[in-house]
Amino acid sequence: MKITVAGTGYVGLVTGVCLASVGYSVTCLDLDEKKVEALRRGVSPIYEKDLEEMMAQHRERITYTTDKKAAYADADFIFIGVGTPENEDGSANLSAVYAVADDIASYAVNSPIVAVKSTVPIGTCDKLEKYINDKMKPGFEVRVVSNPEFLAQGTAVRDTLKASRIVVGAKDAKAAQAMKGLYEPFELPVILTDRRSSEMIKYASNDFLALKISYINEIANLCELVGANIDDVATGMGYDNRIGRLFLKAGIGYGGSCFPKDTKVLFWLSEFHGYEMKTVKAAIDVNEEQKFILIKKSRKYYDTLAGKTVAVLGLTFKPGTDDLREAPSLKIVPALLAEGAIVKAWDPVVGDKTRSRLPEGVVYCSSIDDAVTGADLCMILTEWPEVVGYDVKSYAKLMKRGIVIDGRNCYNTQDMMGKGVFYESVGRLPVTPEA
Numbered sequence: 001m002k003i004t005v006a007g008t009g010y011v012g013l014v015t016g017v018c019l020a021s022v023g024y025s026v027t028c029l030d031l032d033e034k035k036v037e038a039l040r041r042g043v044s045p046i047y048e049k050d051l052e053e054m055m056a057q058h059r060e061r062i063t064y065t066t067d068k069k070a071a072y073a074d075a076d077f078i079f080i081g082v083g084t085p086e087n088e089d090g091s092a093n094l095s096a097v098y099a100v101a102d103d104i105a106s107y108a109v110n111s112p113i114v115a116v117k118s119t120v121p122i123g124t125c126d127k128l129e130k131y132i133n134d135k136m137k138p139g140f141e142v143r144v145v146s147n148p149e150f151l152a153q154g155t156a157v158r159d160t161l162k163a164s165r166i167v168v169g170a171k172d173a174k175a176a177q178a179m180k181g182l183y184e185p186f187e188l189p190v191i192l193t194d195r196r197s198s199e200m201i202k203y204a205s206n207d208f209l210a211l212k213i214s215y216i217n218e219i220a221n222l223c224e225l226v227g228a229n230i231d232d233v234a235t236g237m238g239y240d241n242r243i244g245r246l247f248l249k250a251g252i253g254y255g256g257s258c259f260p261k262d263t264k265v266l267f268w269l270s271e272f273h274g275y276e277m278k279t280v281k282a283a284i285d286v287n288e289e290q291k292f293i294l295i296k297k298s299r300k301y302y303d304t305l306a307g308k309t310v311a312v313l314g315l316t317f318k319p320g321t322d323d324l325r326e327a328p329s330l331k332i333v334p335a336l337l338a339e340g341a342i343v344k345a346w347d348p349v350v351g352d353k354t355r356s357r358l359p360e361g362v363v364y365c366s367s368i369d370d371a372v373t374g375a376d377l378c379m380i381l382t383e384w385p386e387v388v389g390y391d392v393k394s395y396a397k398l399m400k401r402g403i404v405i406d407g408r409n410c411y412n413t414q415d416m417m418g419k420g421v422f423y424e425s426v427g428r429l430p431v432t433p434e435a
Contacts, residue, residue: 004029004075006100008039008064010046010156010257010323011117011149012081017051018160020058022185027063029071039064047322047349050157072107077182079147081117086261090268092121101128104142105135113175115147115168119202119262121269125169125195143175146195148202153256154320165189169198206262207280212247213254214286220250220427221293230427231409250427252381252407253290255317255326260287291328294379294405295335297424301377301403306340309400311375313368314382314408315347315354322349324357328407329381334359346371348384373398383408396420402433 001024005016008030016028030036035045042059044052055062065071072078082096097118104114114132116125129144136142146169151159166183168190170176180190193201220230230250238245254260263284270277295305302308317327324330329345336343337359346365347354355364365371368390372378378395380387388410396402402421409425416423416431423431 001025001077002027002075003077003079004071005079005081006071006103007080007082007096007118008035008045009081009083010048010153011151012079013039013044013046014048014051014151014156014160015079015081015117015149016062017054017058018157020061021054021161023061025061025063027065027071027075029065029068031066033066036064036066047320048156049154049320054157068103069107072104072112073109075108075112076110077178078104078108078112078114078142079117080114081149083257084118084120084261086264090264091272092119092261092265094120094124097124097128098131101132102135105132108136108140108142111140112142113178114142114144115179116144117147117149119148119206119258119265120146120199121265122196122199122203125199126171129171143170143172144195145170145172145175145179146198147179148198150202150205153323154318161186163188165191167191167193167198167201169193169195169201171195203262203266206258207266207283209247210254210259210263210287211279211283213259214283214290216248216250217253217290217426218286223427224429227429228427229413229429233427250409251290252293252328252332252426253287255328256321256323257325260284260326263287291331292335293426294332294381294407297405298377298379298403300424301401301422304339305336305377307342308376309342309344309374310336311371311378311399312336312343312345313347313371313378313380313387314384315345315350315358316382319382319384322351322353324354327381330357332379332381333362337361344371344375347382348386369394369398375399376401376403378404380404380406380408380410383410392416392419392421396433 003024004027005012006029008028016026020026042056080100084092087093125144125146133141148167166188168179176192183190223230234248237243238248263280267277267280315329344363344365346368350364395404404421404423406425413428413431420433
């Protein structure tokens with residue numbers, strides 16, 4: 001059995017490596033020769049826990065190539081794991097998906113099952129199957145199935161090997177059973193459904209979690225106004241099994257490659273069909289506004305941040321990844337610089353990819369101490385373990401003025417009392433040096 005995975009990004013590479021880990025021989029295809037060369041050396045293009053270790057452990061079963069003909073020629077299963085970024089109007093850009101479809105039609109010399117892992121609008125798999133088969137050589141045809149991923153960045157390997165469920169949407173019963181058989185080594189629940197329902201499961205799941213995040217952030221904002229504590233509120237809510245405890249942590253909103261894009265695509269799709277999803281639209285709006293709440297909080301201390309030194313702790317949208325896509329830092333840091341602030345930023349995985357996404361003028365620091373030393377204000381954007389475990393006494397000791405505005409509620413407010421700092425968080429009463 002030959003398995004080919006198109007795309008070696010976040011979805012494709014994790015899929016390929018995890019399939020190899022259960023015993024399959026996998027070919028990972030990418031058009032970027034430099035990326036493929038790095039993969040052959042065991043270097044992952046993404047920062048993902050356990051991924052490089054697994055690449056090394058199962059390297060004998062994984063081939064990395066740019067040769068499309070060799071990759072597709074006799075593949076039995078082809079997984080599409082390329083990106084589907086949003087267009088300007090909020091719709092999904094499927095150009096990479098259709099480029100893979102063109103290559104499959106050109107090079108496949110049997111009748112493979114094509115599994116779409118990329119997040120695509122409802123109805124895409126139906127169209128994709130017809131598109132490929134119309135171009136296939138006589139006597140060959142593909143069967144396209146929807147097989148969405150449900151991975152969280154930073155835990156993608158674990159989320160694949162220990163998934164809550166595997167969803168397969170197929171029109172062809174044989175293709176559905178073949179996919180179910182392929183996943184048998186994982187020993188996980190497999191949900192079989194039609195293609196459109198499978199595609200909708202992906203969007204409905206991600207958008208529900210985005211709704212939950214935006215909702216708890218609105219509750220947190222109201223907590224500040226009425227004197228309630230969001231930590232206690234979220235704990236009380238979480239004990240209700242109908243609600244659950246996950247995704248009830250208040251902060252400065254969601255980011256990454258999934259939630260922002262998927263909410264916008266689903267809203268666009270609903271409007272395209274003449275229906276407005278008001279709840280999804282509200283989640284999008286709340287999330288955008290939430291990113292600037294820290295700057296609003298800074299006005300309590302400074303009328304303007306011009307000439308002030310602001311320490312920014314964390315740039316990625318969440319800990320455990322180097323992904324800056326839709327990260328609050330991409331809005332907050334430019335806003336600080338535009339106001340004339342001096343920005344000293346720290347992130348444990350900062351690199352050239354990070355620097356290329358942010359404006360010039362940011363001073364990158366090698367440690368938290370370096371970032372906060374001499375700062376007039378500190379903003380916490382990512383709850384990296386190094387930030388959560390930082391000695392909070394150092395803020396007052398090293399900063400010019402100990403003002404910490406925490407967008408991820410890294411510290412217990414009780415623990416911040418008596419530490420000589422002004423401590424602002426989300427959905428909780430502020431702490432003053434005298435407290």
